[in-house]
Structure formats: structure tokens, C-alpha cells
Amino acid sequence: MKKILLLVLLSNFAFAQKYTLKVNIKGFENIKGKLYFQVLDAKEKIVKQSAETIDNKQVMIEIKDLSVGKYAVKIFQDENNNTKLDTGLFGIPKEPWGLSNNVKATFGPPKFSDMLFELKANKEISIILH
Template sequence: MRIEYIFALLLLFFSPLIGDDNESPKKNKSSNLNIVVSGIKSDSGFVRVHLYNSERKDFFPKKTLQCYKRQVIEIKDGICRLSFNDLPYDTYCFSVHHDENANEKMDTNILGLPTEGWGISNNVKLFMRLPNFDECSFILDNNDITINVEMRY
């Protein structure tokens, strides 16, 4: 009886250490995001990509310095391919911009409209307004994904 009592206490004490360490199926999980940008009118300059996650959604799309991750990619034959690897499962969106003159900013006209190419995830159609995170976002989970975006001028 005494041995059974001690065994029960030991089992109770060590059971949290024996259990499954996957508290959440998405905890510490990651996937890769592949982006293909097409419709780039020239190979001059670079494509700048700004990736935003759900924690930084309030900065999309204007505050590019506050984005989650960024890349600057060279253009080849009017197409640009890039990857963000090992991204934690989350909701994301991104913006792309053809920095033709390599001045590290989006050039605009007197009305504030872009004079360089631009694009956003989900290829959302816009008219005289900025996109919001929710309409451009996608969920990155289980599988690696590839998203195609068309550059607009």
C-alpha cells in the first residue's frame, strides 16, 4: 500500500514532464512564402518588398520602416522572384514597389499618386485610396505558399 501511494505521488509530480510538449499545433511552426512579381516594365532599379504580419498591420502600407521584414531584389526579364523563409504561422500581407531610379522611396506626383510601379498581395483593385491590411492579407500556415502579384503603373 505504501509503495502504491509513493508511486501515485511520483506519477502526479512527474506527469507534466511526460506529457506532449505541443501545447498548440501552431506554436514554433514556420513556413516559407514565395513571391513572384510580374509585369515589371523595365529591369532598371530594384523591387522593394515590405512584409507585414498581424502585429504590424497598423503600419501597412505607408510606414515601410515599421514592416515585419523587407527585401530588395534585382529584376530579370520583367520578373522578380523572392522568398521569405521560416516565417512563423500568422496572417501576413505585403507591398511591392519598383524603385526604378534606386532612390529608396516611392516617388509620387503632386496628388500623391505613385509614379513608379507598385503592387499588393491579393492584387486588390483600388481607386483613389490606400489598401488596408484585411483586404490584402493571407494566412500562412501548414504549407509553403507562392503568391503572384502584378506590378501596376
């Protein structure tokens, strides 16, 4: 009985763990504007979002207190400070953007499932702007 109780307590502790995700963003051609990012869960719900100042051509964002699960990261550089990703003909982005797993758009927007990665410990990922 004591072993079962201990296992239940340990499993509850494991699910309560919070982790940190570090996102290293590379590929800036300039440092204009702000960097907008979103962290989404597997159901495409926004978990964290923010706008960051770009100090140099490489930015590290640290997102704390994430639970075990699958996540995706979306980012874009708002070079003209209008708080949106500007697009041109056919919805093609005019400003730098990037996605987790460095998923690229080919003949339309990428699949959300291709952006997902699993978080079960502290993790660092890199995203290269397009």
C-alpha cells in the first residue's frame, strides 16, 4: 500500500513539473522594429506571447513555466512597427518570419502539426528567419 501511495505521489509530482524553453532566433538582416512571438499548445491555443526589442542580429527568448506537452512557436519581425506580419500577393510574407522545427511554407501555409515539438525537460531550439 505504501508503494502504491508513493508511486501516485511521484507521478503527480512529475505532471506538476514546469520547464523552460529557450528559443534562439537567427537570420536577422537588420534590427528594425520588434520581434513578435507566440508559443501555442497542441490545440493551437496561445500559451505565451510577447513583443521583444531586437538588440542585435541574434535573439534568445526564454519562456518559463511550461508544462509537459507538445508546443509550436511562431515568430515574425515587424520591421515597420505596425504590429502585424505584412504580406504581399497571395499572402506571401514581406517581413522576416520563422516557425519551430524551421518549417517552411511551400505552396501555402505549413501544417501546424509539422511545427509541433515535445517538451518534457528544459529545452533549447533554434529558429532561422526566412
